Amino acid sequence: MKRIVLPFTALVVVLLIMAPLRLNGYAINLLYVTVLSIALAYGWNIISGYAGYFSFGQIAFFGVGAYATGLLVADLRWYWMPAALAGGVLACALAIPLGYVMLRLRGPFFAMGMFGMAQMVRVLVTAIPATGSGSGLFLPPGSGITEVYYWTLAICLGAIALTIWIDRSAFGLRLQALREDEQVAGTLGVDTTRAKISAFVLSALIPGLLGGGYALFLTYIEPDAVFSSRLDLQSIVMAILGGLGTVWGPLVGGLVMTQISEALWARFPQIYLMIFGGLLVVLLIALPRGIVPAIADRFAPRRGTLRQAQDKR
């Protein structure tokens, strides 16, 4: 397996790096948005897929990253990449106290509490006069889509590498243990608070870094565009559709969803949303655990996982 996978992966990465040289404006935009949503889905997958804390508010860190970058670039004339990096750092700095408070909640309370938190962050950011309040913030033109695309691609590949590491590490095992039963994990000596806050911070870092690129991509940022619930929910659904808490789930789910979405959008613009929603429901009924686990079960029926053992109980 490994002999095929490694060269194939290398080939895909090289193609993705070469892509901007060959593609036209529309295609490169589409590619950028695809890579962006997949990277967001990977970010969300750590806290919600591996640690089992379902968050509806990770977009807050995306918005914070975008606004931090916007301010540093527009007011202080920073070059955008260090500014976007600073956005990621700021997102982490926010995530530590927020995680400490919010991760006391569980289940739907955490999920919707995070949604409320994201809305609050949006309102507070809007209330700061320097951000142009509700009317938004213009970024000076300059850096093109190609730079933003490379930045996002690098973060996306980094997020995949991080997920591969988590999947194989003791840290990942701790997260999965607390997902299955937090109390038992605690009695087994897992420092659950520390593990879940670490996961939360990683899940904030990725959108935090991506936000800066998005700000540059839009060149004009306003609260509703960067604290977009639609972008948030879309990445969540991608991860679930591909397979929650798996290494390749967000990638597969992201590719499938963007392909379906593009094909429908082109052919049925009038009833696109309707078909898209309907397809999502049907896919979920057919593959309730996601695409990747369904395929994995098919090819490796004997190798049991923690999840399957639970399902069969």
Place this chain on the structure above:
Amino acid sequence: MILLQLAINGVLLGGVLALSALGFNIVFGVMRVVNLAHGDFVVLAAVFAAFAFAQSGINPLLLLPLTILAGFAAGAVIHHLLLRRLPGEIASAEPSSLTLTFGLSYFLTGAGLATFGGRFVSVPFLTGAFQLGSLSIPQARLLAFAVAVALSLGFAFVLRSTAVGRAIRATSQNLDGALACGVDVDRVRTLAFAIGTAVATAAGTLMSFLYNLNAQQGVLFTVNAFAVVVIGGLGNYTGAVLGALILGLTESFASYFMGATLAEAAPYLLFILVLLVAPGGLRGRRAA
């Protein structure tokens, strides 16, 4: 005087919030399903009422039996065909039920946009206000408030004192126990979801008097509903009215004293504080 008017506005807004949240609360309370499509049922009924009014001038209150029936049937079908088939339905925030209702929400939004277009519509009905000295009480809000209280008390009564209500409570408390006692759990859950959507569509018809809406505004009602339910207590129908009143008063006073922008954050702040202090809601059971 201004304080009294603010209090009246807050209480009436609370009634509107309570009404638009009731269906969500029923589904959440009985099935532990966060119905992300709740707001879309509300909004679709509202847009439909406005459309029917614009076309034929029909009194929206006369449409109420029809929308309730349609909502009930839609809910029963959706549960029977879709929700029932999900594995492990019990767990709260079950990712699959969230994703399913999320897809459903897209579907309903798309269907609404395709049928009624994207224009913001409302019904100019009961637009007047009762004047008490210098205080004013908008009629439509008063009606929404009354309906909310009546429906909440009615549902609480059904839960407390009828056989169906006992079966619903048993199902929401302990699924295995209810099964062992011979409750047809599947039917109870279908019923609960159907009642939930029917109440949502009924609420939506009244919302068409109050707000300009198009099919894309559903998410606002879903979010409000969650805030109301969390503050008032899970599956506690009189508690939800209390939660809605607190939320309505907070919004009313905050927007006067803090300005419209910051006031937008007030309900979320309240909502998170309540979650942190009392995760089961103000009048709810303690969260497991």
